[in-house]
Amino acid sequence: MNKPTRLELPTPFSIGSVNAWLFTDPEPILVDCGQKTDDCIAALEAGLAGEGLKIADLKKVIITHGHVDHAGLAGYLAERCDAEFWVSDYAWDWVCDLDRVWNQRIDFMQETVIKAGVDPVVAKQMGNRMRDIPEIWIPVPADRMVRFNTRTKLNMGGARWDVIYAPGHTQTQTCFYEPESKMLISADMLLHIAPVPVVERTVGVNDAGQPERILGLVEYMKSVERFYDLEVSAVFPGHGPEFKEPHRVVIDRQRDRIHKRKKQCYDLVAGGESTAMGLTDIMYSHFPADSKITGLAMVIGYLDLLMAEGQVSRQEEQGIWHFSVQDN
Numbered sequence: 001m002n003k004p005t006r007l008e009l010p011t012p013f014s015i016g017s018v019n020a021w022l023f024t025d026p027e028p029i030l031v032d033c034g035q036k037t038d039d040c041i042a043a044l045e046a047g048l049a050g051e052g053l054k055i056a057d058l059k060k061v062i063i064t065h066g067h068v069d070h071a072g073l074a075g076y077l078a079e080r081c082d083a084e085f086w087v088s089d090y091a092w093d094w095v096c097d098l099d100r101v102w103n104q105r106i107d108f109m110q111e112t113v114i115k116a117g118v119d120p121v122v123a124k125q126m127g128n129r130m131r132d133i134p135e136i137w138i139p140v141p142a143d144r145m146v147r148f149n150t151r152t153k154l155n156m157g158g159a160r161w162d163v164i165y166a167p168g169h170t171q172t173q174t175c176f177y178e179p180e181s182k183m184l185i186s187a188d189m190l191l192h193i194a195p196v197p198v199v200e201r202t203v204g205v206n207d208a209g210q211p212e213r214i215l216g217l218v219e220y221m222k223s224v225e226r227f228y229d230l231e232v233s234a235v236f237p238g239h240g241p242e243f244k245e246p247h248r249v250v251i252d253r254q255r256d257r258i259h260k261r262k263k264q265c266y267d268l269v270a271g272g273e274s275t276a277m278g279l280t281d282i283m284y285s286h287f288p289a290d291s292k293i294t295g296l297a298m299v300i301g302y303l304d305l306l307m308a309e310g311q312v313s314r315q316e317e318q319g320i321w322h323f324s325v326q327d328n
Helices: 038-050 074-078 092-096 098-115 120-130 216-229 247-270 276-283 289-308
Strands: 005-009 018-023 029-031 060-062 084-088 145-148 153-156 159-165 174-178 183-187 234-237 312-317 320-325
Touching: 005 038, 018 038, 018 234, 060 153, 074 084, 084 092, 092 098, 092 145, 098 120, 098 289, 098 320, 216 247, 216 289, 247 276, 247 289, 247 320, 276 289, 289 312
Parallel strands: 029 060, 060 084, 084 145, 183 234
Antiparallel strands: 005 018, 018 029, 153 159, 159 174, 174 183, 312 320
């Protein structure tokens, strides 16, 4: 089978461009689609035209996970083609019931970052910026969608692809693996740089009736072990070009970086810095203010790892988390 074609689509985010992967034979299938911005639409139309196609020719659009840069254009496409929109159980609500789950995420994010030490006024400003996202994220009518799960075989490019659930960056993420060619569409699970563990809540609630926070970086480290063991001939990531080096080399480099930053985090806590935001201001001092949420998400992840390993503990005082080194 032929490799999918990379369509590089611009985004308004610091990550840079996002990839849509196009299969043309035996039918046009698009994996991920970018967000609803004029430059993204123009780039998608140009990429399709380079393969002799138009949006109206698409037969399937398959979404890897529920983030705006991967799924935001889906509703726009649904208005302009007769394609089926294949969405996993994990990402379903993010494609057809966006307003509800997005507002839940904003509220939960604000609550979390305040506990992490962000000033409540700044947290509200973060939330207000997030409320603009649905302007570029168009839901798909549920009757246009086809549900898939990890038992599904996806027919793409004349082959049958396995679906692999890959939590860590987000609990909505799936990747696609073709066992004969050993090709992997890795979404944001395997990137050229380690993906950020997004601050997310559980779908359900605990015994106290409250949602709990997903331990994103802990989940990522578990997921990456499974992908390390996978035999892979080619990786087509959600951002950046096809991998030029073995996927295990990339994973080793990223895990080493995570462990080094986790150690730095531990040393700072041992030195008396007790809040996640205080740690972020030190470890990500080079980040502009409007990107600090990315650094904060990573720091929360490092602290989650340290807590899971029994190296640090957390106490809540006046609504703010404080971390300290565990006595051995």
